Amino acid sequence: MIPLTLAEVASATGGRLDAGADPAVRVTGPVVTDSREIGPGGLFVARQGEAQDGHDFASAAVSAGAVAVLAARPVGVPAVVVDDTEAAFGRLARAVVDRLPSLTVVGVTGSSGKTTTKDLLAHVLEPLGPLVAPPGSYNSEVGVPLTVTRVDGDTRTLVVEMGARGPGHIAYLCGIAPPRVGLVLNVGSAHLGEFGNRETIARTKAELVEALPPADSGGVAVLNADDPVVRRMAEQTSAQVVMVGESVHADVRAEDVAVDDGGRASFQLVTADGTAQVSLRLVGEHQVSNALAVAAAALALGMPLPDVAARLSSALPRSRWRMEVTERPDGVTVVNDAYNANPESMRAALKTLVSLRRGEPGAEAGRTWAVLGEMRELGESSVAEHDAIGRLAVRLNVSRLVAVGDGARAIHQGATLEGSWDGESEWVPDVDAALALLRAELRPGDVVLVKSSRDSGLRFLGERLVEDK
Numbered sequence: 001m002i003p004l005t006l007a008e009v010a011s012a013t014g015g016r017l018d019a020g021a022d023p024a025v026r027v028t029g030p031v032v033t034d035s036r037e038i039g040p041g042g043l044f045v046a047r048q049g050e051a052q053d054g055h056d057f058a059s060a061a062v063s064a065g066a067v068a069v070l071a072a073r074p075v076g077v078p079a080v081v082v083d084d085t086e087a088a089f090g091r092l093a094r095a096v097v098d099r100l101p102s103l104t105v106v107g108v109t110g111s112s113g114k115t116t117t118k119d120l121l122a123h124v125l126e127p128l129g130p131l132v133a134p135p136g137s138y139n140s141e142v143g144v145p146l147t148v149t150r151v152d153g154d155t156r157t158l159v160v161e162m163g164a165r166g167p168g169h170i171a172y173l174c175g176i177a178p179p180r181v182g183l184v185l186n187v188g189s190a191h192l193g194e195f196g197n198r199e200t201i202a203r204t205k206a207e208l209v210e211a212l213p214p215a216d217s218g219g220v221a222v223l224n225a226d227d228p229v230v231r232r233m234a235e236q237t238s239a240q241v242v243m244v245g246e247s248v249h250a251d252v253r254a255e256d257v258a259v260d261d262g263g264r265a266s267f268q269l270v271t272a273d274g275t276a277q278v279s280l281r282l283v284g285e286h287q288v289s290n291a292l293a294v295a296a297a298a299l300a301l302g303m304p305l306p307d308v309a310a311r312l313s314s315a316l317p318r319s320r321w322r323m324e325v326t327e328r329p330d331g332v333t334v335v336n337d338a339y340n341a342n343p344e345s346m347r348a349a350l351k352t353l354v355s356l357r358r359g360e361p362g363a364e365a366g367r368t369w370a371v372l373g374e375m376r377e378l379g380e381s382s383v384a385e386h387d388a389i390g391r392l393a394v395r396l397n398v399s400r401l402v403a404v405g406d407g408a409r410a411i412h413q414g415a416t417l418e419g420s421w422d423g424e425s426e427w428v429p430d431v432d433a434a435l436a437l438l439r440a441e442l443r444p445g446d447v448v449l450v451k452s453s454r455d456s457g458l459r460f461l462g463e464r465l466v467e468d469k
Contacts, residue, residue, distance in 0.1 A: 001043075001149045002099055003028045006068055009043070010080045012095035013070065013088035021078035025067050031092075031149040033142060040065035045089050046075065047142070054085075086141055090176045093145035097177055103155060105177050106297055109162040109170055109208050110185025110224075111201065112345040114139060116282070117185060117290040118161040119318035124298050124311040129156035136319055137339070139163035144173050157301075164204050174211035181300060182208040182239070183222040183293045187229040188344035189378060189385065202229045212239035220300040222293050225249035242300060244292035252296040254288050263325075263355045269295055269309055276309035281316055283323045283335070285355065286348035320459075323352070326466045331444030336462030341375045341453045343385045347392060353449040354396050366445055367399035371434055371461065373452025374407025383410045390414025390425065400441075401425040404434045405456060431461045438465060 007023035010016060017023060029041030035057035038044050044061035046054035046069050058075035062068075069079040070088060082088035097103060106125070108118050115137045122133035132155050134147040139161040151158055162173045187202045213219035219239030224230040226245035234241045244252045254267040255275075265288050266279040278295075280287050291312050298308045317324060324336040333356065337349050350370060357368050370393050378385050390411040393401045401424060403412040408427070415425035428434045438448065448465060452458035 001027060001029075001031055002096055002152055004095075006078075006080060008095075009068070009070070009092060012092050013080060013082050014091065015070070015080040015082035015088060018071075018074050018079045018081045019077055021068050021080065025078075027067055029065065029067075031089075031146070033146065035061040035064065035066075038064045038066045042066045044069045045085055046071045047085055048072070089145045090141065090172070093148035093176045096148055096151060097158075100151065100153070100155065103151065103158055104181070104301065105158045105160060105179045106181045106183070106301075107160045107162050107174065107177070107179035107208050107211075108183045108185070108293075109164070109205050110183075111188030111205075112340075112342055112348075113185045113286070113290050114161050114163065115319050115339075116287065116317075116322055117183065117293060118159055120282075120290060120294045120312070120315050121159045121183075121297060122318070123315040124294050124303070124308060125157050125159070125301065127307065127311070128301060128303065130154045131157040131159065133159035134161055137161065137163070139173075141169070141172065144176055148177050162208060164207075167200060167204050168207070170204055170207040171211060174208060179208065179212060180218055181220045181222065181297050182212050182237075183297060184208060184224065184230050184233060185290065185293060186224055186227045186344065189342050189381065198229070202233075205230070206233045206236050209233050209237035209239065212237055214238040215240040220297070222296045222300070224289060224293065225251075226289065240300070242296045244296045245289065250292075252292050252299070254292055257285065257288055259285050259355050261356075263352050269305070269312075271295075271299060271305060273299070273305050276305050278309050278312045280312065281314070283325050283356075284348060284352040286352070323349075324462070325356075328466065328468065331446075332442050332465075333447040334462060334465045335447065335449045336459060336466070337449065337451045338373070338456070338459035338462055339454050341373070341451055341456075342378075343375065343389065346372070346375060346389050346451060349449055349451045350389070350393055350396055350398065353398065353447060356447045367443070367447070369400045369402065369438070369442070369446060369448040370398045371402045371404060371438070371448060371450045371458065372408055372411050373404045373456035373458040376407070376453040376455055382407075386410035387414035387417075390416070390420075391418040393425070394418040394420050399424070402434055402437060403427045404452070404458060404461075405430060407456065408452070431457055434458075434461055435464055439468065 029039045044066040062077040209221040221239040225243035253270040257267040263283040391414040412427040450462035
């Protein structure tokens with residue numbers, strides 16, 4: 001973080017110094033919410049969690065090098081005491097941004113693909129100068145300030161992933177890190193149980209483009225032209241609008257899309273400034289849409305088209321459990337995509353699995369396995385959406401379907417009703433049962449997709465499969 005005195009921290013957060021906190025002492029180290037991550041000169045943000053209260057670790061944080069604690073009550077060590085640590089942390093992050101007028105903030109939202117696109121942005125935009133992007137999925141009211149406070153005086157670009165669990169959340173995050181460029185990837189069914197309907201999801205995602213500065217001040221909205229809900233967001237922003245996709249509405253377009261045997265897509269990147277060939281190293285045809293959004297943002301920020309194409313073509317996965325492909329020594333391929341799941345990302349993953357099939361469908365040495373867990377937070381549509389995924393697996397001719405856990409029963413039910421016969425689809429109660437089944441039946445040449453929402457725990461199943469020889 002840029003160095004701030006404790007007096008400046010107190011001013012930014014609306015807090016007061018307590019327990020001998022020296023107003024002249026500067027925060028020069030990391031700002032963290034986990035006391036185990038504190039370093040010399042850092043600031044520890046004490047949060048009240050569901051399982052633990054960060055205030056209980058205030059002394060340990062100071063002993064480990066923190067100059068003070070951002071706390072909601074006195075903690076017996078130097079602190080900046082505020083009414084609400086989460087809200088104060090957001091105000092502190094905004095104060096950091098305000099001190100860097102040359103900083104360009106690029107915001108990313110969407111129902112799926114946010115983290116992969118954020119990682120791709122970080123790779124492509126690095127030539128523009130020092131850049132900060134969040135690790136993993138730091139896209140919440142806490143994750144965004146954690147990302148923002150990593151910038152320093154040399155940072156030129158800040159990439160911010162913006163998630164939401166309800167209306168107003170993205171607007172709040174934009175208040176912390178006001179974006180100049182905003183990317184809206186898609187509007188799907190993720191968190192439908194919390195939002196209630198897709199219209200509310202769309203209105204919430206549109207908060208990003210509504211927060212952009214007007215076109216004559218450099219604001220740029222990158223919108224998915226292939227998603228009609230996102231395309232209509234052009235009416236909700238005064239920023240310059242750049243449409244991306246494969247449709248005729250797209251300003252930055254993909255033509256001649258092809259997918260190789262490894263599931264990696266290549267295409268002609270078509271822009272107003274010319275065309276360039278892109279060959280992605282990321283797995284899945286759905287990555288084309290993410291790459292187009294990144295290309296549009298990079299071009300808007302002044303990168304030459306050949307450089308954009310080259311950077312897109314050299315990017316590798318950065319975040320765990322997202323289309324993480326591992327070739328085992330015994331010839332089994334494991335695709336661990338179990339960090340998160342919603343109907344849209346589940347469909348994309350199944351199509352990618354089929355593209356990775358070795359040999360002809362049904363061949364002994366070319367079986368595809370879809371090991372699927374529950375998609376969380378789908379509300380009243382949960383059973384229907386899970387049922388539809390099971391049916392799709394059958395229509396795509398996936399060799400074997402394994403539904404894991406009570407929440408995934410409807411996947412097996414849908415496959416059965418669609419026409420799956422005994423042995424093609426089965427339900428198992430938990431990860432251990434799934435692992436035992438796979439260990440008994442996997443053969444060289446098989447490709448296994450592991451996919452579920454994070455809290456369903458299948459990403460750990462993927463890791464255990466990778467560890468098997």
